[in-house]
Amino acid sequence: MDRKPRDKDMNEIVSLCKRRGFIFASSDIYGGLQGVYDYGPLGVELKRNLMASWWRAMVYERDDVEGLDGAILTHRLVLRHSGHEATFADPMVDCRSCKSRWRADHLVKGKCEKCGSSDLTEPRPFNMMFKTTVGPIVDDESYAYLRPETAQAIFTNFKNVIDSTSRRLPFGIAQIGKAFRNEITPRNFIFRVREFEQMELEFFVMPGTDDEWHEKWVAARQNWWMEQGLAKENLKLYRQTKEELSHYSKATVDILYKFPHGFEELEGIANRTDYDLGSHTKEQGQFKLMARVEPNHDSVEKLAVRDAESEQFIVPFVIEPSAGVDRGVLALLTEGYTVEDLENGSQRVVLKLRRHLAPIKVAVMPLARNNEAIVDMAKQIKAKLQSLGIGRILLENTGNIGKGYRRHDEVGTPICVTVDFETIEKTPAKVTIRDRDTMKQERVAVSELPQFVREYFRPSDSQ
Numbered sequence: 104m105d106r107k108p109r110d111k112d113m114n115e116i117v118s119l120c121k122r123r124g125f126i127f128a129s130s131d132i133y134g135g136l137q138g139v140y141d142y143g144p145l146g147v148e149l150k151r152n153l154m155a156s157w158w159r160a161m162v163y164e165r166d167d168v169e170g171l172d173g174a175i176l177t178h179r180l181v182l183r184h185s186g187h188e189a190t191f192a193d194p195m196v197d198c199r200s201c202k203s204r205w206r207a208d209h210l211v212k213g214k215c216e217k218c219g220s221s222d223l224t225e226p227r228p229f230n231m232m233f234k235t236t237v238g239p240i241v242d243d244e245s246y247a248y249l250r251p252e253t254a255q256a257i258f259t260n261f262k263n264v265i266d267s268t269s270r271r272l273p274f275g276i277a278q279i280g281k282a283f284r285n286e287i288t289p290r291n292f293i294f295r296v297r298e299f300e301q302m303e304l305e306f307f308v309m310p311g312t313d314d315e316w317h318e319k320w321v322a323a324r325q326n327w328w329m330e331q332g333l334a335k336e337n338l339k340l341y342r343q344t345k346e347e348l349s350h351y352s353k354a355t356v357d358i359l360y361k362f363p364h365g366f367e368e369l370e371g372i373a374n375r376t377d378y379d380l381g382s383h384t385k386e387q388g389q390f391k392l393m394a395r396v397e398p399n400h401d402s403v404e405k406l407a408v409r410d411a412e413s414e415q416f417i418v419p420f421v422i423e424p425s426a427g428v429d430r431g432v433l434a435l436l437t438e439g440y441t442v443e444d445l446e447n448g449s450q451r452v453v454l455k456l457r458r459h460l461a462p463i464k465v466a467v468m469p470l471a472r473n474n475e476a477i478v479d480m481a482k483q484i485k486a487k488l489q490s491l492g493i494g495r496i497l498l499e500n501t502g503n504i505g506k507g508y509r510r511h512d513e514v515g516t517p518i519c520v521t522v523d524f525e526t527i528e529k530t531p532a533k534v535t536i537r538d539r540d541t542m543k544q545e546r547v548a549v550s551e552l553p554q555f556v557r558e559y560f561r562p563s564d565s566q
């Protein structure tokens with residue numbers, strides 16, 4: 104019977120991540136930096152595969168979305184006019200007994216998590232943006248922010264993208280990149296961290312069609328997560344209450360996933376209305392951010408589109424599906440992590456990742472690590488499969504096939520290819536292919552291997 108770690112706790116996943124090289128605490132040798140993690144050799148592959156899958160679905164497979172890669176350092180006025188300077192804050196309390204600090208809305212029954220005291224200060228807002236100085240002169244004007252969301256670069260480049268692509272409504276701009284938040288209490292491994300990655304789409308629509316588009320995007324995003332392998336029963340939709348909405352949102356639906364610590368937000372799909380384009384359009388004092396002189400239009404070129412019929416400028420509404428990459432990785436690890444009882448009484452850990460997400464696609468294993476002919480053949484096969492462009496192919500030359508299978512089950516490698524004595528002695532040369540999930544083995548001719556592997560990893564077959 105399969106046993107899922109969520110029935111217990113997060114420790115098994117954290118342990119697998121460290122042991123097998125998915126995720127490490129950052130600056131570990133100096134004691135770690137709280138709420139910051141590094142992705143190891145396998146983590147980087149998994150994360151990139153997830154981001155590539157998102158980019159494929161959001162940009163390549165659609166005809167109404169462009170991509171963008173904006174800067175992380177952000178002009179302070181962008182985040183002033185976006186409302187983040189004034190409102191991007193969480194309520195913080197201090198414990199008077201042990202002097203620790205907490206996010207007020209995370210405390211259970213208003214008690215300090217460290218010492219249990221109820222003697223806490225009144226909550227006060229703590230702005231989560233990281234500030235940094237830019238240039239050699241440090242004064243009140245020389246600071247910038249590390250962006251707290253990728254979205255703002257999309258709004259500030261709205262005109263540039265329209266002008267360079269001639270897009271008309273409805274259309275979207277997609278971006279994947281780092282975001283930074285000085286979380287009061289980072290927790291639950293990579294779930295709530297201070298440096299993370301977002302996959303965001305800002306989809307611009309005609310005002311009045313926004314509710315309909317919002318619903319469409321909620322459904323599309325839920326389906327996409329299921330295509331990445333998350334089970335329907337582990338996903339839930341949650342409509343935020345008026346009190347919970349961000350300052351820019353008219354309505355937000357969260358996609359919750361059943362993480363080891365419970366159902367929590369994986370992605371939010373917000374109706375940001377014309378809030379951001381509108382805010383950046385207003386004349387911004389001496390800086391006139393985004394404002395280029397246009398004689399016939401209030402001396403300011405708006406972040407707006409000209410309606411062909413009415414000739415009026417319209418500020419589009421924005422629907423924003425915004426997903427966390429790190430939370431996505433944690434969800435995939437949680438969903439995939441499976442402990443199976445085998446017939447011989449032993450157990451195996453299998454990471455059941457969909458093929459397109461697996462960090463290593465194929466492990467090629469020589470049966471005898473010191474046999475030159477076998478190792479050479481394995482190397483040739485590795486190079487041939489690598490040239491197919493389906494992702495990382497690994498030469499696993501430890502000489503212990505049993506251990507190799509166990510290791511690759513644990514890290515989710517869909518197939519292992521074993522090169523043995525028969526491979527080099529018999530004609531036609533054949534190798535053993537072993538499937539991660541069924542553990543079934545079959546012999547395939549080396550000449551047919553590229554075709555077999557290509558078929559196996561066909562994008563439409565990403566199971």
Ligand code: GAP
Nearest residue numbers: 252254294295296299369370371425426427430
């Ligand atoms: N642009 C909209 C926006 O940033 P958000 O709900 O604050 O909205 C979007 O963040 C997504 O980013 C969340 O659903 C979550 O997946 C991810 N995220 C937010 N804060 C995070 C944190 N501290 N650590 C990891 N992921 C985070």
